[in-house]
Amino acid sequence: MSRAEREAQILEVAERVFANDGYQATSMDDIAAQVGLSKPMLYEYFGSKEGLLIACLRRSKRELLEATSLAAAQAESSEQLLYDCLLAFFRFGDEHQQAWALLRNESSIADTSVNTELEAIRIQQRDFTADVLRKVREELDDEQAEAYAELIIGASERLALWRENRPEVTAERATEHMIALFAPGLGF
Template sequence: METQQAPTTGRKRMPRAERERQILAVAEQVFAADGYQGTSMDDIAARVGLSKPMLYEYFGSKEGLLLACLQRAKRELLEATTVAAAGAATPEQLLHDCLLAFFKFSDDHAQAWALLRNESAVPSSSVSSELESIRMQQMEFTSGLMSAARPDLDPVQLEAFAEAIIGACERLALWRDRRPEITAEQATGHLMALFAPSLTPAP
């Protein structure tokens, strides 16, 4: 007797990691467009094709979803600047390529950097801590690069230089909000004119 296989119905279940990536991509777009306060979990759930309870099951809350977006941006920023650093042949190219990677990345992740420049938009200690951890990550990364380029500098000087570079990047990102015609390449050129002399040890 021949047996018949029951037909399959419905969509194939998406693996959790892939679903999380999809949610974070959509959430970042919505946060960027509507701001944190104006973002609705209903809207994000509808765009992803999930129920709102399922969205809460993944991230717990709207703040939890924002934190996950920031944590992803933190990882990807370090990856982008690390890749840029790996291809540099000189200290000047190293600084140039890492600055350019930062500005291009900030263009692609507008919400994360808008929050970095205006932390009062989200009155949350968890979000503030995550934003500061992004700064500290990049400060330590920059300090390590400076150490390779300027082994004559002591640890305090390296930390000061790195803090100055990270602070300047944030301020230029804010300036570019007011001057949208300034490209990532132009912003990089301005900072290179300021910081490139510091790559040459004093005689």
């Protein structure tokens, strides 16, 4: 197995263990045993448990941006652009439940570098969303686009959390709720 393949395997297992057991309760021994590696080898790859968690978060960050960027690239109208990007966000949570669990359980992790990485994910999505909003409404200035993007990101996160207790609410339905809320203010 190549180093890249081994790292991907480790990240898959670590993400699952962190999501299921929580960061604090997870040990490198747990992850090493499930991957079939020695604990020193995990440290060789990631340096620490924190380093492993940060690698998981960075992978999620990259995959979320890829999913929303692909949705944006395929949209055929301004209205469809916002809808498709929101839908991609909710589908990402559905399709990457372990990654979503890591992102939503951030308050249980008291480490500055981990929280910095979590905030970097939000900033990435805020900047992406602000760019989408500028395409939808070209007259928005930078402050308005960022403020609206923050509102959309915050509302999307809360709606995703709400959906965890409402499994009957599909990603499509959640997206429809978001559009109903924000479309009037965006002029469509």
